[in-house]
Amino acid sequence: xxxxxxxxxxxxxxxxxxxxxxxxxxxxxxxxxxxxxxxxxxxxxxxxxxxxxxxxxxxxxxxxxxxxxxxxxxxxxxxxxxxxxxxxxxxxxxxxxxxxxxxxxxxxxx
Amino acid sequence: xxxxxxxxxxxxxxxxxxxxxxxxxxxxxxxxxxxxxxxxxxxxxxxxxxxxxxxxxxxxxxxxxxxxxxxxxxxxxxxxxxxxxxxxxxxxxxxxxxxxxxxxxxxxxxx
Numbered sequence: 001x002x003x004x005x006x007x008x009x010x011x012x013x014x015x016x017x018x019x020x021x022x023x024x025x026x027x028x029x030x031x032x033x034x035x036x037x038x039x040x041x042x043x044x045x046x047x048x049x050x051x052x053x054x055x056x057x058x059x060x061x062x063x064x065x066x067x068x069x070x071x072x073x074x075x076x077x078x079x080x081x082x083x084x085x086x087x088x089x090x091x092x093x094x095x096x097x098x099x100x101x102x103x104x105x106x107x108x109x110x
Numbered sequence: 111x112x113x114x115x116x117x118x119x120x121x122x123x124x125x126x127x128x129x130x131x132x133x134x135x136x137x138x139x140x141x142x143x144x145x146x147x148x149x150x151x152x153x154x155x156x157x158x159x160x161x162x163x164x165x166x167x168x169x170x171x172x173x174x175x176x177x178x179x180x181x182x183x184x185x186x187x188x189x190x191x192x193x194x195x196x197x198x199x200x201x202x203x204x205x206x207x208x209x210x211x212x213x214x215x216x217x218x219x220x221x
Binding site (some may be wrong): 031032033035040041042043045048049050058059082090094097098099100101102103104 | 142144146152153154155156159199201205207208209210211212213214
């Protein structure tokens, strides 16, 4: 099993550009989440999903959209990137207990 | 949004020393308490998930205890080794997918 995969690993955007961070898992986990990690802030929940077709907001959802059309995939969309969205983004999946994290995507917004 | 606090923020210990960290969380509406180990340039990996008051879990030299009534958990490392150097995160939340993380305790083990 590949576990949780994320693409790209690193991305540079200009302010106002849009992009999609990809996340996929092959463990048939129902639960998937997106976090951002900023210095001194710890991991903060952006959006989460409890199954295909079901998503909800976390602590810091503004500026991000998600969808969950399949169990495997949970993409995170930045509609109009802002410098405040410069961060490291982690996707995670779970079957109800521990979360399994992807390798992260480092995003720089200029 | 829960308030999950970890202390200390960072810790330096000598190889062979035993150490412990604290995680405090709201005791009301408790669901589960998670501990993760996060090595530099890697992603967090789960150590323990605990749900019951009085729970104790152990993995090798690392163990954890849980007190849901007073809202705290301790993580213990016995005989620290350089490979134990990492940031240790705790998290709590309404469900395993809706976690609030603490800011972590960064452990450095000096050979």
